[in-house]
Amino acid sequence: MSFYQHVKDYYPTYLKAHTKKWTRRFHFFGELLTMSYVVLCVHQQSYWWLLLTPFVIYPVAWFSHFYIEKNKPASWSVSPLVTKLCDLRMCYNMLIGKIKF
Numbered sequence: 101m102s103f104y105q106h107v108k109d110y111y112p113t114y115l116k117a118h119t120k121k122w123t124r125r126f127h128f129f130g131e132l133l134t135m136s137y138v139v140l141c142v143h144q145q146s147y148w149w150l151l152l153t154p155f156v157i158y159p160v161a162w163f164s165h166f167y168i169e170k171n172k173p174a175s176w177s178v179s180p181l182v183t184k185l186c187d188l189r190m191c192y193n194m195l196i197g198k199i200k201f
Contacts, residue, residue, distance in 0.1 A: 107185045110178060114186040117174050121200060123164040124190065128201070130160035131191050154180070161187070 101109075118124050134157045141149045158175070165173045175183040193199040 103182075107182050107189075110182055111186050111189060114174055114183065115190065115199075117165075117171055118169065118190060120169050123169040124194060124199065125201065126164035126168065127161050127187055128191050128194055130157040131187065133157065133160065157187075 118127065134153060137156045138150065138153060141147065162173050165171055190199060194201045
């Protein structure tokens with residue numbers, strides 16, 4: 101199975117772990133923070149700071165899982181890269197209206 105097929109197959113499971121709107125909103129906010137952080141690091145040419153990028157999204161996303169959704173973050177059971185791509189897909193689907201914001 102290819103990596104992208106794995107992401108496609110895992111996405112429905114990922115969505116089941118994000119059923120509450122505030123969990124999805126925290127993930128969306130976390131993605132915005134992460135993208136802003138990456139842009140700032142590149143703009144400032146502080147490339148070593150990019151190593152801290154996971155510490156931008158994970159506290160925000162994990163907070164929503166522990167206190168709102170009351171479940172275990174998906175990144176604990178599946179590859180972090182797979183969950184990152186699923187998260188980006190979920191945020192995109194929120195933007196275009198396929199998933200309730």
